[in-house]
Amino acid sequence: xxxxxxxxxxYGGFTAVDDVSFTARxxxxxxxxxxxxxxxxxxxxxxxxxxxxxxxxxxxxGRRFADLPNPGxxxxxxxxxxxQHAGRTGREIxxxxxxxxxxxxxxxxxxxxxxxxTADEAGRRVSNYSLxxxxxxxxxxxxxxxPEVLILDEPANGLDPAGIRWMRxxxxxxxxxxxxxxxxxxxLHEIEVIADDLVVIGQGRIVAQGTKTExxxxxxxxxxTPDLPTLARALVDxxxxxxxxxxxxxxxxxxxxxxxxxxxxxxxxxxLRAGDGAGLEEMFLELTADTQRDDISEGAAA
Amino acid sequence: xxTLTLEHEHENERAHRDDLLVARSAPAxxxxxxxxxxxxxxxxxxxxxxxxxxxxxxxxxxxxxxxxLFAPDSEITYMTFGTAIGVPMAIxxxxxxxxxxxxxxSQRTGLTSFTLVPHRARVVNAKxxxxxxxxxxxxxxxxxxxxxxxxxxxxxxxxxxxxxxxAADLVGLLLFQxxxxxxxxxxxxxxxxxxxxxxxxxxxxxxxGTLTEVLSATQDWFERIQPWIDFNYTQGSLTExxxxxxxxxxxxxxxxxxxxxLPLAVGLRAVLRSExx
Numbered sequence: 208x209x210x211x212x213x214x215x216x217x218y219g220g221f222t223a224v225d226d227v228s229f230t231a232r233x234x235x236x237x238x239x240x241x242x243x244x245x246x247x248x249x250x251x252x253x254x255x256x257x258x259x260x261x262x263x264x265x266x267x268x269g270r271r272f273a274d275l276p277n278p279g280x281x282x283x284x285x286x287x288x289x290x291q292h293a294g295r296t297g298r299e300i301x302x303x304x305x306x307x308x309x310x311x312x313x314x315x316x317x318x319x320x321x322x323x324x325t326a327d328e329a330g331r332r333v334s335n336y337s338l339x340x341x342x343x344x345x346x347x348x349x350x351x352x353x354p355e356v357l358i359l360d361e362p363a364n365g366l367d368p369a370g371i372r373w374m375r376x377x378x379x380x381x382x383x384x385x386x387x388x389x390x391x392x393x394x395l396h397e398i399e400v401i402a403d404d405l406v407v408i409g410q411g412r413i414v415a416q417g418t419k420t421e422x423x424x425x426x427x428x429x430x431x432t433p434d435l436p437t438l439a440r441a442l443v444d445x446x447x448x449x450x451x452x453x454x455x456x457x458x459x460x461x462x463x464x465x466x467x468x469x470x471x472x473x474x475x476x477x478x479l480r481a482g483d484g485a486g487l488e489e490m491f492l493e494l495t496a497d498t499q500r501d502d503i504s505e506g507a508a509a
Numbered sequence: 510x511x512t513l514t515l516e517h518e519h520e521n522e523r524a525h526r527d528d529l530l531v532a533r534s535a536p537a538x539x540x541x542x543x544x545x546x547x548x549x550x551x552x553x554x555x556x557x558x559x560x561x562x563x564x565x566x567x568x569x570x571x572x573x574x575x576x577x578l579f580a581p582d583s584e585i586t587y588m589t590f591g592t593a594i595g596v597p598m599a600i601x602x603x604x605x606x607x608x609x610x611x612x613x614x615s616q617r618t619g620l621t622s623f624t625l626v627p628h629r630a631r632v633v634n635a636k637x638x639x640x641x642x643x644x645x646x647x648x649x650x651x652x653x654x655x656x657x658x659x660x661x662x663x664x665x666x667x668x669x670x671x672x673x674x675x676a677a678d679l680v681g682l683l684l685f686q687x688x689x690x691x692x693x694x695x696x697x698x699x700x701x702x703x704x705x706x707x708x709x710x711x712x713x714x715x716x717x718g719t720l721t722e723v724l725s726a727t728q729d730w731f732e733r734i735q736p737w738i739d740f741n742y743t744q745g746s747l748t749e750x751x752x753x754x755x756x757x758x759x760x761x762x763x764x765x766x767x768x769x770x771l772p773l774a775v776g777l778r779a780v781l782r783s784e785x786x
Contacts, residue, residue, distance in 0.1 A: 256627045257620065257785040273627040277536035284624045290617035294555035300621075303554075307539065307547050307625045332556075348621065 208233050208387055209254065209356060214263035216249055216411075223249045225411035226263070231389040231404070233355070236382045238402030238419075239391040240491065246411040247391040248286065251360050255284050267356055279308040283349030283357045288341040288365070293334035297324055297344045300333065301351065308352045318347040323373070338365025346374065357381065359390040363397050375401045395491050407491065423481070428462045431455040431478035432469065441472035544626060544635040552609050552639060561605050562643070568597035569651035573658030577665065585662040586671035590655035591682060595748070598651055598686050599714070603693025606640040607706045610697030610780075615704075619785045629781050637694060644690040648683045681750025688744050688769070689714070695769055698776030701783070717741060736760045740768035 209231040216224040224246045231237035241247050252258040254265040256272045267275065267282050275281050291300055301315045319329050322343040333341065342365050349357060357378070363371050378401060382388050392398045398405070405422055407415040415422060431454060432438050442449050442458060445468050449458040455478070458465050462479050469476050552558050572593040580589055610633070613619035626632050663670035674682075693710055700706040718741035725732040725739075735742055736757075743761040746753055753761075 252784070252786070255624045257623060259782065259784070272624075275536075275627065276538040278627055279625045280536045282624075284621075286620050286624075287617070290620040292555055292612060292616040292618045294557055294616075299554050303547055303551060304621065304625060306550070307543065309537075309539065309543060 208268060209237075209358070209389055210264075210266045210269075211250070211254065212264045212266075214250060214253060214265060215261045216246075216253060216258065217261045222411050224253065224260075227408065227411070227413055228263075229406045229413065229416055231356075231387050231406075233387045234382055234385050235403040236378055236388040236390065236401050237404045237406060238398035239389055239406050239408065240395065240398050241391075241393065241408035243393055245393075245408045247393075247408060248360055250408070251286060251358055251389075251391065254358060255282070255286070257286070267358075277308060277352075279304060279354070280352040281354050281356060283352065283354040283359075285345040285349040285358070285362055286360045288338065288345035288362075291333045291341065291344070294332055296330055296332055297336065297340070298329040300344060301329075301347055304348050304351050310352060314351055318351050321350065322347040339367060339370055342366055343370070346377075355385070356387040357389065359388070361392055362390055363392065363394070371397065427481075428458045428460060428465045429455055429478065429480055430458055430462075430465050430469070430476060432474050432476050434474050437472055438469055438474045441468050441474070539626060539631075541631065541635065544631055545638050548609070548632070548635040548639045549642070552605065552643065555612075558605075558608065561601060561608070562647075564601055565598070565647040566650060566654070568601065569594050569654040572597055573654050577658055577662040580662075582666045582668070585659070585666050585668065586673045587656065587659045588673045590658050590662075591652065591674055591679075594651045594655045595682065595686070598648065599689050602644050602647060602686055602690045603696075603710050603714075604707060605643060606690040606693035607697040607710060608703060609636045609640055610694060611701055611703040611706050614701040614785075617786070623785050630777075633698065633777065633780055640690050640694050641687060644687050645683065648686050652679065652682070675751040677751035678749060681747040681753075684750070685744060685747040688747065688765070691769060691773070695773040695776055698780050699772055700776075701780070714741065737763060738767075740764040 211230070212228050214224055214227040215222065227246070227250055229237075239247050239250070249258060253260045254267065254272060255278075265272070272278060272282070278284075295303075298315060298319065301318060302312070305312065305315050319326075324340065324343055324347070328336075328340060333344070336344065342362060346359070346362060349359065359378075362374060366374060378388050378390065382403070390398070390401075399419070402419055404418050405416060406413060407422075427449075430438070435451070435454075435456065438456065439449070439451065442456070442465075447458060447460045447464070447468070449456045451457075462481055466476070466479055469479075553562060573590055576590050576593045577585070613622055613632075622632055623629050659670050659672070692713060693706070696706040696709045696713065700709055721731075721735065721739045721741060725735045725742075737760055743757070743764045746757050746761065
């Protein structure tokens with residue numbers, strides 16, 4: 208379990224992490240979601256003691272990271288797969304970690320096999336690795352000590368689709384065995400398929416958190432009809448809020464209510480469903496709208 | 510409820526897992542000896558690290574061979590060999606010390622090193638121990654190669670080998686190089702950047718050393734105070750340690766405090782507190 212409590216980090220006048228609190232529970236995959244520069248990496252670095260917090264605390268398995276006697280056996284950390292000595296071979300990098308943790312040497316071969324790095328690849332220097340191979344090596348390092356908690360910053364970066372699928376299954380299995388997985392991403396689709404819980408961060412502040420189901424429910428209903436004006440009028444009359452896209456409405460109510468209103472208004476529907484999928488993305492853009500760099504106006508609204 | 514059953518299942522799996530992990534349910538702290546061993550390995554296991562260490566032997570051999578080839582017969586003494594070997598050592602050993610520290614930042618391996626061992630002071634102490642250890646072994650090796658060269662040179666020239674270096678001066682020579690390594694280490698923690706620290710070392714030891722030499726040769730006032738402010742100068746007196754007076758030691762202590770210990774303390778403080786990115 209990871210507990211983050213009122214974490215704040217300021218650089219001069221700039222607040223990179225602003226009063227962030229959340230819990231990543233065991234047996235679940237917690238997705239840490241936010242646009243670039245939202246404070247995800249800083250928060251993760253504070254968790255593992257690489258960056259001192261201005262105020263607030265972070266505990267892993269009930270203790271401060273620095274108080275863990277042999278952290279590698281309790282917390283697997285992958286913050287940046289490129290942060291490896293380019294002159295070492297992949298196997299050597301794992302061997303250093305294995306020796307530091309005091310594990311048997313066979314763990315290195317086991318991990319290489321687990322992340323599908325061949326003996327030939329493991330013997331190459333990391334400067335010749337693709338980002339995907341570095342990512343696999345980083346995951347191997349994180350899993351080496353068979354820890355109960357995983358903290359991974361953008362682990363899917365550079366992986367090909369098969370690699371992403373592989374990692375998703377790996378992390379899912381890990382959480383199903385009771386492990387705690389915290390992974391960050393700026394890619395919604397990646398996190399949507401794997402996370403049980405979501406923590407959404409923008410400009411250092413948490414803008415939403417909860418189970419994926421809860422957050423998806425908040426994404427409303429998508430409805431399509433050939434007769435948009437009539438349905439829109441019915442929704443306005445019923446005091447239900449909605450936004451209009453080119454050929455559909457996204458309604459801030461559940462599908463049941465929208466269906467009834469459409470029936471009462473006598474409007475034929477071509478589609479009616481919970482606004483998931485694209486919904487989470489819209490939620491994400493919406494939640495981070497005032498806190499992101501690019502101005503994405505809600506073009507279709509009204 | 511599904512959540513309940515799920516949690517129940519998790520507990521079962523958890524218990525199973527705990528059974529498997531019972532031997533290391535409370536991990537023992539990482540012993541210092543292990544960190545030192547890992548740091549030692551890290552100074553050999555890259556191409557640059559390997560060749561830097563190998564060059565200790567290679568350059569000591571080259572310096573010895575050059576002395577046999579080019580030194581006049583009357584100069585075939587152990588002192589000549591010791592001096593010839595000292596020059597490349599004064600360049601390589603500090604660079605080894607510098608890179609052991611700065612690569613954690615320049616190559617960003619600190620992200621892993623300082624999360625596997627979250628107490629940076631332990632990692633840095635281990636690096637210091639390794640640097641001093643490598644320095645001592647390297648110098649013993651180099652002086653050994655020099656001794657062989659002296660025997661060989663004397664045999665070629667056809668004279669009795671001359672051992673004109675007092676035991677105390679051998680120790681002094683060793684200390685001289687260890688101080689060089691510490692200077693490298695200090696610049697490493699201060700700059701935390703490979704190129705910066707290496708350039709810093711050459712400025713510190715060679716440029717500054719030459720400047721103060723010129724200054725003391727031309728300015729009387731500087732020559733008078735030099736023993737109390739010039740660390741290169743006082744460090745040099747170590748090479749003739751048998752002749753060092755109590756005052757010389759005091760001068761070495763004062764200059765060493767200002768030029769080595771204080772900046773080292775500033776650098777260590779920065780290492781312990783800075784952000785590792």
